[in-house]
Amino acid sequence: MITYYNIGRLRCGGVQMPFFKGMEHAVQGMIAMRAKQEVIANNLANANTVGFQKDGLVVGSFAELLQGEMGYSREWMHQAGFVPAGGTKNGDPGVFYKTYTHFAQGTLKDTGHPFDLAIEGDGFFSIQTPYGIRYTRNGSFGLNGAGFLVTKDGSLVMGNKGAIKIKGSDFNIKESGAVFVDGSEIDKLRMVRFPDLRFLKKTGDNYYMADASGEPVPNSKVRQGFLEGANINAVREMVEMLAAMRSFEANQKLLQAEDQMLQKSVNETGRVR
């Protein structure tokens, strides 16, 4: 029986059917395009999320990635971060894809609120959450009941000396990230950058988690009274979505054509009278 999860390798009674190869590739292409659609949907849904960095998806076929000589290994593909679409097995040519986050500066919006901060340039704010240290570009901060600078979900914003307690009536952040309360500097915001951005993983609530440690940020500015918008380009997303859908459709047509060819071979050519 041909079941869905076997469709990558289309077996009949345990024996792989070689003439289904064309279909395999088409199905994998459809699965990859479906994943791309999901990535685009998330980008568009987050058009108004502060500090949101858009995601993208790239598709590669095994042959292109391999470049001929290197012995194909699962580990190599894995190292590069690609996942197989559908049921591609070790040693099979097939469609691979990966998602990535496209880090770029979003537009700064002037809000006038002293607890709104935006980063102009590289880097992230460091936040102490109940789950560990997280990083974010979302500078929409506030105060908690004990007077500490927190994110909107109550997690502490980290300065170089730890959590930032604001005991005073005037609060200023300089472009360097230095925190001034009532005119005197009490701390500096702990801003971090990552030379290899691929190590950042989104965890939701505008947070990123990193397996690597970050380094200090040399050049960025912190703007008080501003918020960074999402860096999605709506036109780009719509075009990508159209491309994904047409690619999906092309693969679907290919599958239908293969199906017809098979039908001809099975029902007409091979007809037993």
Next chain:
Amino acid sequence: MFRSMFTAALGMQAQQSNMDNVANNLANVNTTGFKKGRIAFQDLLYTTLAMQNPQEEIIQASDTEGIPNGAQVGTGVKSIATERIFTVGSLQRTDNPLDLVINGDGFFEVTLPDKSKAYTRDGSLKMNKDGSLVSPTGHPVGVTIPKDVTNVSIKEDGSVMGIKAGSKSPDPVKIGQIKIVRFLNPMGLRPVGGNLYLESSVSGAKVKGTPGSNSLGNIASGYLEKSNVNVVEEMMNIIQAQRAYEMNGKVVTSTDEMTRMTIQLHKQ
């Protein structure tokens, strides 16, 4: 397949909330002392695009060794708060000496019937029958005008001046002082309607003083503070919300189209 549809549906809901907020802002464009709102959004959990069949010998997309993740996708957006923006609104001249505006940071402090304090930007003060200056909601500001005093005026620093009946001098004398209060985090104040706000645990340190001192704003008499809603900005927000709503809608129809194509694979 349907994850992108649900994600897009959440996106549309978010834009709907956005529109609701804009509608409220525009409805209150002429409300004295109204402070515009904005909504804070956050993205939801990210999930790894694991393969369909765990029994197959396929390495999962999720990683625990620090290697960049193969395939992660978000699941949409949620709104977490509606916040008030405390910038100064536009001024409207009334020539009524008891109409006050704080030009800068600060709130008028009023006393509620249960002796607790509330704060407001609405300075359209009136005198009640006892001569006490009260806010539009009827709560006393803390200054009482004696019965025999006329020509009440209020200066930039909050001094209440008047001419006592029977006084020889034509110059007004000081009969009271209005003090105002500012907060470190006015966004943390709790709104209770009638343009009144209550102090909360997150509104931060409070500074009470004479207008003009200690970063407190000056008082302008004969003016009212209208809302701080910027109509042009809200119009832009409408356009943006509508287009974003449309785009999310396109994702839904496009996903629907892809589903239809998948179903058509099996054509009888």
